[in-house]
Structure formats: structure tokens, C-alpha cells
Amino acid sequence: MPAPVILDGRIVRLEPLAPHHVPGLVAAAAALGSPAGFTIVPHGDQEARTYVFQAEAAQLAGTALAFAIITVADDCVVGATRFTRLDYWQGPLSWPLSAEPVTALPGGSIPDAVEIGNTWLTPAVRGGQVNLEAKLLLLSHAFDSWGVRRVSLRADARNQRSRAAIERLGAVSDGVRRAHSRGLDGAVRDTAFYSILHDEWPGVRLRILEQLAARALRRAPLIPATPASLRALACQLG
Template identity: 50%
Template sequence: MLRAFGLAGTSVRLEPLAMGHAPGLAAAAAEDRSSYAFTAVPDGPGQAEEYVRAALAEQAGGRVLPFAVVRTRDDAVVGSTRFLDLDVVGYPGVVVPDDDRPPNVGEIGSTWYAASVQRTAVNTKVKLLLLGHAFDVWQVLRVTLKTDARNQRSRTAIERLGGRFEGIRRAHTTATDGTVRDSAYYSIVRTEWPGVRGGLLRRLEHWAG
């Protein structure tokens, strides 16, 4: 199984999600919940603890790596994200990724941020860290990103990052509001990564300017 790891940037870092992050997640989610209509975000300390426990249970299955997003200047937890559906394709049978045979496909998702860091450079920096590890360290073939098809804000953000729209998977899963949702699927493949990385770096230059 893959060992948990952290990723560090200049102003944000990704820490392996742990129970100690629950109070920070609760505080981050409480700032302003108006943007969470399509996103599973814990509400209050009790839900934050359950959120972490559920994520760690998924991690124990070997195909998920959850993170807390931490702002480095004050060590504040400002959100969460994770690698999902990590897999090793091209081998017979079911292969759970590990450090000797890392995933060659995966997904980035379950991402949410405190209201105070939305529409800032944080998401770009987080995606640069995650995509950089996936493509440059694991050498993956593709990374999937998906969202509720109704979530135009999320779809626009994925497209700005460089995700290519693949289509709508109809009646895909249960939405956060209890309805059955369609999911909009996007992807980045290995040959596109250099261009996507360049675009992310240019976006960060824009934020810095």
C-alpha cells in the first residue's frame, strides 16, 4: 500500500489528513458555507471528526490519499483535497498501488476550501503540487477530475486549470442534496502535462503580479 506523504509549496502545504486536523477543518468550513451547495463539506466539530475518520477508512483500502491544505504563514488549515481511484492499469488481476508499483492512473477530487482562500492562488498551488507528483513522480498516464454537472463554478475552475472535458456521466451517483446527480468528467493526460504545468505557472505569476 502507498505510504502517506506530504507535499510542500511556497505558501501552502499538503499534510496527510489526520484526526488532529479536524478542529481546523471545522473552523475553515464555518467561515461561509454559501459555496458548498454541491460539495461534501463537514459542518461543525462532530462532522469534521467523522469526515476525517471516513477519509482514513477509505485510505486504508489502498486507493485514496487524503490531505489537509495548510497555509504556511500561519499554519492554518484552509481546506482538504485527495487523490482518489488510484490504480495500476495494464497488469492482470486487481493491483493495489504501493511504493514499489505506484499508480499510473488516478483522480484528484473531494476538494474544498475555506471561503477566505477561494478565488485566490491557493487552488492553483494545490493542483500544481498534486499534478506534479502524479505526473513527475508516479509517471501517471492520466489524471481525472469530475464534478456535479450543475456546478458551473467548479467546472470553470477545472477548465481554467487545463482539464479537457470528456462528457457527462448520467445518473452517476447521489448528490450532496440527496438527488441523483450527473457528473461532468475532465482529464489531463501525460502528453498534456507540460502545457498544463506552464499554464499553472503563468497563473501564479499573474497572482503574484
């Protein structure tokens, strides 16, 4: 399992999820109202503590690496996200296959492919720069630090907001798996799968930087929103 790491951005900071984040998670989740939804969100102190405990257990087991999403400007927890479904290919495959069992991976091993998921945000920061930069930080770490070959993302097929956000990143649709699993509401859900490959990452990175720049320009209308200014601002953000 890769070692926990803090990912620093201009707008958000991603910290490995820990017990001291519990009060912030409770406050961020309170604004979401009903517990029902498409993603597990901890409501109340006990649920938040259990949420963090399970995230830490998954990290120790090598199956996930969870983060609190924190705004840099006011040091406020606004949600959570994680790397999950870490895939270790252990190649190249040789023939004939060995009868020896596969040994456990050493500590610090890095995956060949990974999924980004279990992301939720308090409503006040949805649809803006927070999710975009959080995804940029995660994707940059996966592709540039770990050197993964694929990053996957998924969403309940009914969750049009999440699917649109994933598609805006530039992720490619891998299709919809019908009757894939049970949703949080108890219904049998279809799941939409997406992926970004290593060779596609430079284009996706530029696409995200341009979207961040465009949102920054909307907050500073005196700067002309020209293609040249977008590229310049994207370079500054990168």
C-alpha cells in the first residue's frame, strides 16, 4: 500500500483522513440534510467516527487511501474523497504459470491502476473549484508520482450530477453495467464506469487547468476572458 501523503493545492489540501477531522466532517455533512443519497456520508458524531475508523482500517489493509478535503483559505473540512480498488498487476505474466503462491506486497508498493471515488462535498462548494482541484491533485499523484496506467471513476447511473462532473474532466466512458449492485436507497442500481489512461493524462490535466482558470476568471471579471489569458492562468495554477 502506498504511504499516506498530504496533497497541497492552491484552493484545497487533501489530508489522510484521521480522528481529528471528525468535527469538520460532521459540520460539512450537516448541510446535506437527509442521509439518503448516492454516496456514503457520515451524519453525526458517531457515524463520522465510524467512517474514519473504517477508512483507517482500509488504509492499513491496503485497499484504500482516504482524504479529508480542506479549503486552504479557512482551513475548513468540506468533504472527503479517496483512492480505492488499488490494482497490482505483478507482471509480466510468464508461462507456464508458477505453482508458488503470490506473496504479499511489501509496504510502500505502488499500484498499477486505481479508482478515485467515495467523494462527497458540502453543498456550498459544489460545482466550483474545490472538486476540480481535488481531482487534479489526486490524478497528478496517481499518474505523476505513482505512474499508474489507469485511473477509474464510477457513479450510480442515476446520479447525473456526478456523471456530468466526471465527463467534464475528460474521462472516457467504459459503459454502464446493468444491475451492478444495491444502491444506498435499497434499489438495484446500474453503474456508469469511466477511465483515464496514462497517455490521456496530459490532455485531461490541461482540460482541468483550463476549467480552473475559467472559474477563477469568473471571480475576477476585470481580467479579459481570452484564450491567451486562460492559458496564462492555467500555467500559473499548474
